[in-house]
Amino acid sequence: MTAYLKLDHIDKIFTRGAASTEVLKDINLTIEKGQYVSIIGHSGCGKSTLLNIIAGLTTATTGGVLLENREVNSPGPDRAVVFQNHSLLPWLTVYENVRLGVDKVFARTKTKAERDAWVMHNLNLVQMAHARDKRPSEISGGMKQRVGIARALAMEPKVLLLDEPFGALDALTRAHLQDSVMALHQKLGNTILMITHDVDEAVLLSDRIVMMTNGPSARIGEVLEVPLARPRKRLELATNATYLKCRQRVLEFLYERHRFVEAA
Amino acid sequence: MNMTATKIEVETAAPAAVAAPVVAMTLRRPPRSETYARMARETAVRVIPPLVVIALLTLVWELVCRRAGSALPPPSKVFKDTKELILDPFFDHGGIDKGLFWHLSASLQRVALGYSLSAIAGIALGVLVGQSVWAMRGLDPLFQVLRTIPPLAWLPLSLAAFRDGQPSAIFVIFITSIWPIIINTAVGIRNIPQDYRNVAAVVQLNPLEFFSKIMIPAAAPYIFTGLRIGIGLSWLAIVAAEMLIGGVGIGFFIWDAWNSSHISEIILALFYVGIVGFVLDRLIAGLGKVVTRGTATS
Numbered sequence: 001m002t003a004y005l006k007l008d009h010i011d012k013i014f015t016r017g018a019a020s021t022e023v024l025k026d027i028n029l030t031i032e033k034g035q036y037v038s039i040i041g042h043s044g045c046g047k048s049t050l051l052n053i054i055a056g057l058t059t060a061t062t063g064g065v066l067l068e069n070r071e072v073n074s075p076g077p078d079r080a081v082v083f084q085n086h087s088l089l090p091w092l093t094v095y096e097n098v099r100l101g102v103d104k105v106f107a108r109t110k111t112k113a114e115r116d117a118w119v120m121h122n123l124n125l126v127q128m129a130h131a132r133d134k135r136p137s138e139i140s141g142g143m144k145q146r147v148g149i150a151r152a153l154a155m156e157p158k159v160l161l162l163d164e165p166f167g168a169l170d171a172l173t174r175a176h177l178q179d180s181v182m183a184l185h186q187k188l189g190n191t192i193l194m195i196t197h198d199v200d201e202a203v204l205l206s207d208r209i210v211m212m213t214n215g216p217s218a219r220i221g222e223v224l225e226v227p228l229a230r231p232r233k234r235l236e237l238a239t240n241a242t243y244l245k246c247r248q249r250v251l252e253f254l255y256e257r258h259r260f261v262e263a264a
Numbered sequence: 265m266n267m268t269a270t271k272i273e274v275e276t277a278a279p280a281a282v283a284a285p286v287v288a289m290t291l292r293r294p295p296r297s298e299t300y301a302r303m304a305r306e307t308a309v310r311v312i313p314p315l316v317v318i319a320l321l322t323l324v325w326e327l328v329c330r331r332a333g334s335a336l337p338p339p340s341k342v343f344k345d346t347k348e349l350i351l352d353p354f355f356d357h358g359g360i361d362k363g364l365f366w367h368l369s370a371s372l373q374r375v376a377l378g379y380s381l382s383a384i385a386g387i388a389l390g391v392l393v394g395q396s397v398w399a400m401r402g403l404d405p406l407f408q409v410l411r412t413i414p415p416l417a418w419l420p421l422s423l424a425a426f427r428d429g430q431p432s433a434i435f436v437i438f439i440t441s442i443w444p445i446i447i448n449t450a451v452g453i454r455n456i457p458q459d460y461r462n463v464a465a466v467v468q469l470n471p472l473e474f475f476s477k478i479m480i481p482a483a484a485p486y487i488f489t490g491l492r493i494g495i496g497l498s499w500l501a502i503v504a505a506e507m508l509i510g511g512v513g514i515g516f517f518i519w520d521a522w523n524s525s526h527i528s529e530i531i532l533a534l535f536y537v538g539i540v541g542f543v544l545d546r547l548i549a550g551l552g553k554v555v556t557r558g559t560a561t562s
Contacts (some may be wrong), residue, residue, distance in 0.1 A: 057462055075465040087459035091481040100477065101467045
């Protein structure tokens with residue numbers, strides 16, 4: 001197994017005045033190129049903090065992130081993030097939102113016309129080319145998230161980081177968008193790391209599911225391989241024995257062995 | 265069972281599909297005249313009430329001031345006295361004996377200069393204070409004290425410093441209108457959502473690009489609130505400042521009219537000052553609306 005993205009002994013301690021909380025403890029994880037990995041855990045377990053550390057938006061207290069054997073500790077387009085609440089800039093059109101990243105990443109390597117074509121190509125990938133001149137306030141939540149995905153994809157990231165990308169969407173839109181992400185992953189072969197708290201979503205999309213224990217001092221409790229062939233079909237999987245077994249396994253982890261204490 | 269169900273659906277769906285466009289077609293034509301009628305109604309609803317109120321107030325004023333020995337002239341006298349000034353605002357007899365247009369334009373020029381300076385400096389200082397915690401800690405208490413100083417209190421000091429009326433008036437405009445611009449800009453910058461900062465970090469915008477592409481558009485609604493308060497204060501300050509520095513300008517025109525007991529001219533000038541202040545306010549508000557059309561709806 002070749003490590004493409006490697007999380008090496010990551011600890012994260014938040015200090016406020018004299019009080020300090022250990023959020024993450026000794027996180028070790030290797031991700032292969034082209035893999036789809038999900039991190040699942042109850043809210044407050046520090047999974048978003050972990051994603052922020054990988055994205056470089058927060059720094060680990062100890063340990064580090066290696067991407068292709070090189071340490072990364074500041075944000076960059078090689079680890080593009082799709083944020084939970086889309087984070088499109090409301091004063092820019094759909095096209096301009098995607099173009100912003102493209103102009104920075106390909107400033108030297110692509111001409112103006114090529115960059116324009118590349119933006120449109122990525123909008124086409126997420127089926128949003130028709131809304132290129134609309135502003136974020138004029139399109140639906142699902143569409144915004146599609147544009148968010150296009151913006152991240154257009155930066156040609158080595159690793160695509162998804163921070164609960166479907167969390168704010170209704171169930172039908174969510175399913176539709178999950179299928180789109182699966183198709184994109186199939187087509188482009190990106191390495192994807194997704195944060196989620198939805199068991200079905202994790203099993204459906206991932207090659208591996210990383211289950212985190214409850215915080216404080218959250219650790220990786222278990223890593224589950226999902227040996228389902230791709231392309232996967234939502235409807236067929238509903239009765240698939242492997243799918244159900246994987247699902248069962250994650251549910252057991254989350255609701256029996258690591259129940260969310262505060263909610264109980 | 266299934267068959268009949270489908271059939272029923274088809275039967276009910278078909279007439280609807282035919283009828284729908286027909287209804288739409290017949291509906292589309294007539295609204296033309298109807299839209300005009302509605303627009304006229306809406307305009308009337310907005311325009312008539314203030315006109316009625318103005319007419320009533322003018323009537324009351326006329327009745328109250330008509331009596332002999334009244335201290336203030338009634339509107340009919342005001343109009344009679346100032347007819348020449350109203351009808352010919354462009355005359356120029358040299359010195360300060362000019363039409364109202366020239367007085368207003370002199371005042372507006374001072375405001376334009378002082379206000380532009382304060383907009384530039386105010387936004388710059390606001391960005392600094394909003395962005396840097398240390399700048400805020402150091403400067404904010406100072407701003408909070410300075411902004412309470414009345415505009416005219418600055419005038420003697422600026423006259424002493426500049427030894428000339430013109431730059432002193434401009435300085436008074438500047439120092440009066442800068443505070444709301446600084447404070448609102450700083451609040452806007454501080455309220456930029458972390459999401460936008462994260463986006464900028466991932467895309468790796470440099471500080472200059474961050475300033476122009478994220479900071480200014482994100483804070484624009486706040487900045488324009490400050491700019492709008494600022495223009496109002498500038499116009500307040502210029503009239504007062506001009507009364508003291510003299511020369512051409514609407515403020516001195518009022519003072520001069522008072523000294524020569526031309527009360528009607530004062531009333532006319534006040535009318536113009538009000539209208540110009542209103543237009544300036546609308547102008548900045550309109551500009552803000554155009555500039556922040558994306559941000560405001562977020």
